Amino acid sequence: MSERVLITGGAGFVGQHLSRELAQAGYLVRIADNFDPQVHGEEAGMKNAGRNGDEMNHATRAVEWMRGDIRNPEFLKRALAGAHAVVHLAAVVGVGQSMYQYDRYVDHNLRGTAELLQAILKENQKPRGRIRKIVLAGSMSIYGEGLGQCSRCDKIVQARRQMEQLQRQMWEPQCPRCQAELKPVATPEDKKPEPASVYAFTKYGQEQLCELFAASYGIASISLRFFNIYGPGQSLRNPYTGVAANFAARLLRGQPPLIFEDGRQQRDLISVHDIARAARQALARAEQPGARVYNLASGQTVSMGELAQRLARALDSEIEPQITGQYRAGDIRHCIADISRARAELQFQPTVNLQDGLRELADWLRREEYEGRLQTRCPLPQPIAELNAWGLTLSVSGRTN
């Protein structure tokens, strides 16, 4: 018998790829999503589910859709009926935005997760209740700064940045012992979490709630700590998340990508195809009760400045990025993943290199543009003005407000 999997937030970027991946592998997939207008636009509906239009509808014919909010217990009761496993992706996503929307982020991400676990408990109390696995979309953001190696004393330490140094535009984290600059090194799962934003705090909370639940009720909980994901289907509407889509949306409008600090901050980008495959593998392996966490990243790093330039090349644009020289509250300098645990235990193997992945993203964007979807899908983002208004950016002369 096929396993029925409920994917919360399944209409989103990761969800559309994962639902296709699981349906093709023979799972019965049910999606529960509230079609958040920030991600899908005001007019979003079940008819045009997902952002890939026809492509999406075709690919997910075998998928059952339910529109509703995970904070609603009645909706969850229907969504969970007959499920064997849950992949929990639903969340509001945006580091900068979370810093002035505490209530919204805690409500969707933490209360939403609590309601989900409560509803799983109720479903499992039914005579035929059988939900034994939860796979959670975790996040690298929970680490805060990644690990760094001191260029002078050679020690590997938890990187941190002090406000005074950021005010002087000294962007690199310094060694707490000798104040020399740190070189970013791969961060493993056992690094102590140090969430630097409300979003990160809620992602860590989601993980802990699922771990507690797994320990109490003998089910398997796997948290996949995604690093920066990119690929076709990424929301171009949502200016608060998705660095590659954000840069690309500006380039396609003839505007320079805006980069905070000096553009040399490094990230570990991973293609959404590798994420979908890894999540399927994790679901298949989640047999043992108890909690596990895994970093999911490519292991390849790129600076934000270089990413903007490579995207411009892929889109045949000559626009150079604009380096703002500002610090944005909640941002970290570097975080690079150690993916050895996922390699060993999930047989995870990233397959898409950045060059090919950016080319695929650019091709998808051109198609969207050709088919006239780009303008309606990406109205002008104004997140920097909002951050400035809340005093959440720091320029060399102090807070901008």
Ligand SMILES: NC(=O)c1ccc[n+]([C@@H]2O[C@H](COP(=O)([O-])OP(=O)(O)OC[C@H]3O[C@@H](n4cnc5c(N)ncnc54)[C@H](O)[C@@H]3O)[C@@H](O)[C@H]2O)c1
């Ligand atoms: N994309 C990334 O780079 C990245 C990195 C780390 C972690 N993650 C995590 O992966 C998950 C999926 O991210 P994504 O990029 O696909 O985001 P997304 O915004 O494209 O998808 C999230 C989906 O959740 C839905 N949603 C939000 N609140 C909901 C609620 N209360 N009830 C029902 N549905 C709700 C939205 O409508 C949306 O379809 C999120 O949990 C996110 O925190 C993503």
